[in-house]
Amino acid sequence: MNKQIKFQCIINCSYICCGGATIVTIKELGKLYRFFPITAGFRKIYPFNSFHKEYLEAFAIKYKSFYIIGDFVAGNRLKKRCRLLKDSLCSIHGSLKPLQCNIIPFSVTFPETMQNLVIAEKRRGVFKVCKGFHDDAPVVWNGEFTDPKLKENFYNLRENLVFQRHIIEKIFLRFENNVFFQKFIQTESGFFEVPILNDFIDEICNIALIQNKTDFLKAQKNLFINELTVGGIKNSLFIDALNAIEASNINISE
Secondary structure (H helix, E strand, O other): OOOOEEOOOOOOOHHHHOOOEEEEOHHHHHHHOOOOOEEEEEEEEOOOOHHHHHHHOOOOEEEOOEEEEEEEEEEOOOOOOOOOEEOOEEOOOHHHOOHHHHOOOOOOOOOHHHHHHHHHHHOOOOOOOOOOOOOOOOEEEOOOEOOHHHHHHHHHHHHHHHHHHHHHHHHHHHOOOOHHHHHHHHOOOOEEEEOOOHHHHHHHHHHOOOOOHHHHHHHHHHHHHHOOEEOOEEOHHHHHHHHHHHOOOOOOOO
16 A cells, blocks of 8 residues: 655745756746746656556657656756745746646656655655655645645646657757767766757747747846856856857847
């Protein structure tokens, strides 16, 4: 029998789950591109069993013998805190909040019925000191999600990953000859993050229903510039992203 999971987010506990970046989907870009610099990121995942493998095949990239999860990354992974935290609290709410943030501490990379494995792994790692897991917290999972809104957000996120699989795979394969791509493929785990190249800007804006491409590029340019330096170190990925924006040959000057 699956063990129940009790969880309730604790106020002012954002140092654990609200790092410098979160994942978003292409359907969320239209409402979030003014808040976060956007890149794309990829990570390997190894199916736990045949059921998990079948679940992953709907949205993961199958590359050689690997399954790759591709996401759009919102924020700056070099920073410790999300840029939208105010006094340790999130400053965006309701429909603006990314779906990923709405399903913490769970993960859509595993089926709903296997979320106990997700929590067991997280509690051995970054969530080891999370105070949200306590005996007085409500039961949020008991073989399935007990909170209807949590369940809705979980499946909406999964559907969005299925929806964007084609474009995210095209972005991934575009970097196949990149030296860091090869290093990523040769390692057991790791994370491969890339800028959104000029080749894909039109297609992404069309899919994301972003009608004003100039506004999108202008907002992204300003965000990349503002987030470029962390602790005296320039983010080379953001330099590449700025170069991609310049390569669009669209006049986005004020």
